[in-house]
Amino acid sequence: xxxxxxxxxxxxxxxxxxxxxxxxxxxxxxxxxxxxxxxxxxxxxxxxxxxxxxxxxxxxxxxxxxxxxxxxxxxxxxxxxxxxxxxxxxxxxxxxxxxxxxxxxxxxxxxxxxxxx
Numbered sequence: 001x002x003x004x005x006x007x008x009x010x011x012x013x014x015x016x017x018x019x020x021x022x023x024x025x026x027x028x029x030x031x032x033x034x035x036x037x038x039x040x041x042x043x044x045x046x047x048x049x050x051x052x053x054x055x056x057x058x059x060x061x062x063x064x065x066x067x068x069x070x071x072x073x074x075x076x077x078x079x080x081x082x083x084x085x086x087x088x089x090x091x092x093x094x095x096x097x098x099x100x101x102x103x104x105x106x107x108x109x110x111x112x113x114x115x116x117x
Contacts, residue, residue: 004116018080029071033068040064044056
């Protein structure tokens with residue numbers, strides 16, 4: 001039963017938890033970018049001498065895109081690590097429950113996954 005429970009946890013996380021996390025993060029970052037970008041640029045140019053501000057502004061535009069892509073990648077990597085940690089903790093909890101109360105867990109498993117019983 002532990003093996004089946006672990007397979008179910010893997011499946012649920014792979015098919016629903018991870019996609020929801022990644023889609024939500026992508027949407028938040030995409031919607032936030034147009035708001036963040038001009039504010040940061042304005043603050044940067046405010047502290048830049050006027051004679052070099054066009055150059056700084058152009059450099060900022062180029063580096064912003066690269067930084068944003070890098071930040072997105074880091075966020076997605078972090079989400080995967082968090083989901084993997086969640087899977088590990090869930091499996092430990094379920095496996096411990098199966099060992100301690102096998103009949104109860106069998107009934108719960110049968111209720112949620114009748115096709116597996």
